[in-house]
Amino acid sequence: LNAKDLFVSQAMLTGESIPIEKFPVSPAEKRSANALDLETICFMGSNVVSGSATAIVAVTGSETYFGAMAREISGARPLTSFDMGINRVSWMLIRFIALMTPIVFLINGFTKGDWLQALLFAASVAVGLADLAAGFVVLAGLMWAFGAPFSAAMLFLPAAVGIALVFVAGLALLCAAANVFFRDFRHLLNSVLFLWFFFSPILWKAEAAPPKAQLFLALNPVAPFLSLFQQPIWKGALPGPETTALAAGLAVLALACGVTAFLSAERRFYYYL
Structure with a gap:
């Protein structure tokens, strides 16, 4: 509404340490794609260096520009190519275990005729394959730690x-x-x-x-x-x-x-x- 020698620091939002002067009406209208360049708006997260002003509060909290930034940072981290690769390999190993275990069970059962022994043998195969899948997870962690290329x-x-x-x-x-x-x-x-x-x-x-x-x-x-x-x-x-x-x-x-x-x-x- 009105301002008198109002200088505001927006370093928290833009990283620029030089204060910016704000006006009730922009003295020179200029188009900008960045809202932080507007001279008639003060943002949450900025602080007054000098001067005074009277203004209308439009939005507060998470609806502000600063709140939107905080919401984006605190949100779920997007999956990287490493995450997606580990996910694909893990599911492939799980499907391999789920496929091989009944096949081993049926082949051993029909050839030997002892279904209890076939069940125990299939269980041991499943445990070995699960241990192999866990080894892949350890391998991926070591590769990431040593900077090996994915x-x-x-x-x-x-x-x-x-x-x-x-x-x-x-x-x-x-x-x-x-x-x-x-x-x-x-x-x-x-x-x-x-x-x-x-x-x-x-x-x-x-x-x-x-x-x-x-x-x-x-x-x-x-x-x-x-x-x-x-x-x-x-x-x-x-x-x-x-x-x-x-x-x-x-x-x-x-x-x-x-x-x-x-x-x-x-x-x-x-x-x-």
Whole structure:
């Protein structure tokens, strides 16, 4: 309505420390897309530096410009690409668990005829898959903490896990059959796995090994499987088709050998157990 040498600081709203003079009627009409540039309006959150004025209060509280800013800040945080990626991978793993558990239960039940044993086996499979899903959450947290790049190549990780699971299943069947006939095999296996872990490029990059050791690394059967994980995580790129084909071939070969060895030796388990 009226003002006398009214200077107002809008630093809280605009970050500008210089006070702005306000008028009852703007001396020079100028168009501006920013409401904070209007010289005839005082905003909540600003403070009078000098002068005096009489004005009409139009809105208060959350209806003001300052209240709208506070409401936006206190609202729900929008989902980032990282959040959406974790959400998609999590739901994919949940669907995989929900699909695999009844399949394992039905196959084991119809082939063995013992539905109670099939139920227990399916439950153990579900627990293992749930543990695998929790491991993905931990992996995502570590990647975020160390600043690893998140890219579309990360969506290949579930396929890499599937290939690795087939390979591990074949080795597990071979080791299970060997453990029946050789009771000290599990102790030997622990030592072999311990050494195998440190001789595999898990905690270090294969490129860092000396040239003479590259041949031995190439002969390491887990090298292509590690590459399936390292390429999307470290470099944000899909593994090469040769690496994927080699890993898939080794996985199928290991599973075929494991199933064949286990089924051929299964009839003699009774005498050793």
